[in-house]
Amino acid sequence: MKPRIYISNDHTGVEMKQAIVKYLTSLDYQVTDLGNVDGKSCSYASKGLELGEKIAGDKDCLGVALCGTGIGISIAANKVKGVRAGLVSELETAQLIREHNDCNVIAMGARMIAVDKALKLVDAFLKSEFAHGRHEERVKTINEYHG
Structure with missing residues (x-):
């Protein structure tokens, strides 16, 4: 069964978000849009926290986070x-954040990459799986940190 996808964006990511939602729904993913729809200025921080709360509350889902650089919303x-959000801009990284880091959110910069590339990155992210093995202890260390 395909995971539910939560997607969120600030005002800079509206166009990219719309393309990703269209692409994912064409592949029969259930997509919940938490993002900005009108392009009016909004807080990437609030959108990232809201996305994080949804991801943390639904262990079988994945997320897509978009802002101008992808940095703020991923932070x-x-x-x-x-939540383990990874910022990507190339295909190998989109794959490795799942395989090595068990990321459950892919973050991208709407001002940094083209929409067609974003679709390829999302595709690589969704087709990859956690590799377990030596990576398990590292992810466990991150997950158990309470600082």
């Missing part, structure tokens, strides 16, 4: 316990 999402 915000990562503040929520249980």
Whole structure:
């Protein structure tokens, strides 16, 4: 069964988000849009935290986070316990954040990459799985940190 996908964006990611939602729904993913829809200025921090809360509350889901650079929204999402958001801009990284880091959120910069590339990155992320093995202890260390 395909995981539910939560997607969120600030005002800079509306166009990219719309393309990703269209792409994912064409592949029969259930997509819940938490993002900005009108392009009016909004807080990437609030959008990232909201996404993080949804991801933390639904262990069988994945997330997509978009802001101008992808940095701010990923930092915000990562503040929520249980979220592992990775910022990507190339295919190998999109794959490795799942395989090595068991990331449950892919973050991208709407001002940094083209929409067609974003679709390829999301695809690589979704087709990859956690490799376990030597990576398990590292992810466990991150998950158990309470600092």
